[in-house]
Amino acid sequence: MPDDTRVAVLGAGMHPWGKWGRNFVEYGLVAARDALADAGVLWEDIGFVSGADTIRNGYPGFIAGATFAQALGWTGARVSSCYAACASGAAAIANARAQILAGLCDVALVVGADTTPKGFFAPVGGERKDDPDWLRFHLLGATNPAYFALYARRRMDRFGATDEDFAQVKVKNARHGFSNPNARYRREVTVEEVLASPMVADPLRLLEICATSDGGAALVLSSLEFARRHGAADPLVTVSAVSTVTPRFPNTVIEMPNFSTDSAAGVTGEFDTAGFRPSIARAAYDEAGIGPEDLDLAEVYDLSAALELDWYEDIGLCGEGEAEKLLRDGATTLGGRVPVNPSGGLSCFGEAIPAQAIAQVCECTWQLRGQAPGRQVEGARVAVTANQGLFGHGSSVLLTR
Amino acid sequence: MAKERVPALEGWFTMDEQAPALLGSRCTLCGTYSFPGETHFCANPRCVGTEFESVELSRRGRVWSYTDARYQPPPPYVPAEPYVPFAIAAVELAAEKMVVMGQVVPGVSVEELSVGVEVELVLDTLYEDDDHEYLVWKWRPVVAHKATGGR
Numbered sequence A: 001m002p003d004d005t006r007v008a009v010l011g012a013g014m015h016p017w018g019k020w021g022r023n024f025v026e027y028g029l030v031a032a033r034d035a036l037a038d039a040g041v042l043w044e045d046i047g048f049v050s051g052a053d054t055i056r057n058g059y060p061g062f063i064a065g066a067t068f069a070q071a072l073g074w075t076g077a078r079v080s081s082c083y084a085a086c087a088s089g090a091a092a093i094a095n096a097r098a099q100i101l102a103g104l105c106d107v108a109l110v111v112g113a114d115t116t117p118k119g120f121f122a123p124v125g126g127e128r129k130d131d132p133d134w135l136r137f138h139l140l141g142a143t144n145p146a147y148f149a150l151y152a153r154r155r156m157d158r159f160g161a162t163d164e165d166f167a168q169v170k171v172k173n174a175r176h177g178f179s180n181p182n183a184r185y186r187r188e189v190t191v192e193e194v195l196a197s198p199m200v201a202d203p204l205r206l207l208e209i210c211a212t213s214d215g216g217a218a219l220v221l222s223s224l225e226f227a228r229r230h231g232a233a234d235p236l237v238t239v240s241a242v243s244t245v246t247p248r249f250p251n252t253v254i255e256m257p258n259f260s261t262d263s264a265a266g267v268t269g270e271f272d273t274a275g276f277r278p279s280i281a282r283a284a285y286d287e288a289g290i291g292p293e294d295l296d297l298a299e300v301y302d303l304s305a306a307l308e309l310d311w312y313e314d315i316g317l318c319g320e321g322e323a324e325k326l327l328r329d330g331a332t333t334l335g336g337r338v339p340v341n342p343s344g345g346l347s348c349f350g351e352a353i354p355a356q357a358i359a360q361v362c363e364c365t366w367q368l369r370g371q372a373p374g375r376q377v378e379g380a381r382v383a384v385t386a387n388q389g390l391f392g393h394g395s396s397v398l399l400t401r
Numbered sequence B: 001m002a003k004e005r006v007p008a009l010e011g012w013f014t015m016d017e018q019a020p021a022l023l024g025s026r027c028t029l030c031g032t033y034s035f036p037g038e039t040h041f042c043a044n045p046r047c048v049g050t051e052f053e054s055v056e057l058s059r060r061g062r063v064w065s066y067t068d069a070r071y072q073p074p075p076p077y078v079p080a081e082p083y084v085p086f087a088i089a090a091v092e093l094a095a096e097k098m099v100v101m102g103q104v105v106p107g108v109s110v111e112e113l114s115v116g117v118e119v120e121l122v123l124d125t126l127y128e129d130d131d132h133e134y135l136v137w138k139w140r141p142v143v144a145h146k147a148t149g150g151r
């Protein structure tokens, strides 16, 4: 491994999240052009295009890298496309970073975009009795919010989390995202309003569950050498670590879309019962030699308001069972010790799957540059993103300036 | 004429209506269980086992967590008309050291569940057509009252 595993974030760009109903290529293109302009890099200078795939938009979605490259105009750039469910964006970042660190290219473009249907995420059509994602809908009627609700209810029964705590996460994120021009929902809400919204999967209510959105996000990444030569803007934000870890056996926490956890019956000796999520950011911290105590902010995957509290513990902001106290003390609100989801999070964006992990990195980049008006974490130097994709895809990116 | 009662999915559970059980597998080398059953590889990374015996999993376990489905799930779920919300539980099996999902029997709401409550496996109708009742496993609380204390 090279001594210095950092790569520069030269540019970040987004197409605003919403329910625009247009082709996903358009969102990716807008985001890519914004990121290139932000970087001051020409499209022709990009050596490697890394696309984050979506399964929803037919073949072009599955081959996102080439699709975006064609939309920008063929230049002969090297290309890759990858799918890692909700973690696709981080996987695409990891691919670009590896190319740069290996010296195979100087500057790379990472793009992800999605167009989503209305309502619950449903599995791909047809009768597919060997696909757990199809079977969990068919045999259990277990939607994504059902799995989020299992974690939420467990927090309540084990740690005394309350309905008000979950609502308070939503209130916080709504306030954070209020002035974010790329957020889809920009409206403050009250605890009462959240608690009055319909129950979807007990104890989670409609306003506590993230929607599905259209959106696009892009990054221009380069070697530090290229950034110096290029005269990149000051302060230079770098990706200091990328974690794309898989779970470790035995994973005894139930994960979407599975029917069961691993069995620990064949394991001799001690094993970690905390499950997969805590290992995700830890791998990024270990890689960078930076710990959670160094963080100024975090962007985490709040698929539900309650899940954000799990992430506080999983990224090391506090110990197990302490997340509610951290929230109640205001530590994770703008102005607090370590604001979480200053962008407004998925709560204000809704999820545009292949773009979301990239969008988290865009937000961290703007925060570390001091370019997040209305939601700026003052003096931020270190930021982390965290996310988990279906079927065992961890995703965490550590950024510093 | 009574409809024929058939499993909604072959091979995942026994059709013993008095004492049904989930059908999993157990690695003959290291003892790791799988549900649904495994035929090719052992989930344990330290094990190279390739032989698996079909086993009936424990019929009782304790609730790891629970929720419900207030809105009708999308296809391929086949809802009753009109739609009736149901509870879902993730249940920890002590011998297998694993957690298994299942619907909770009709009529039991989340109010009657809590982490740690003991449940047992039963068969119940998932959906029907003109000729068949399609059965699936569901969890039913062993005692009707709420358990005291979580774990």
Ligand SMILES: [Zn+2]
Pocket (backbone or CB within 6 Å): A266, B027, B028, B029, B030, B031, B032, B042, B043, B044, B047, B048, B049
């Ligand atoms: Zn084995």
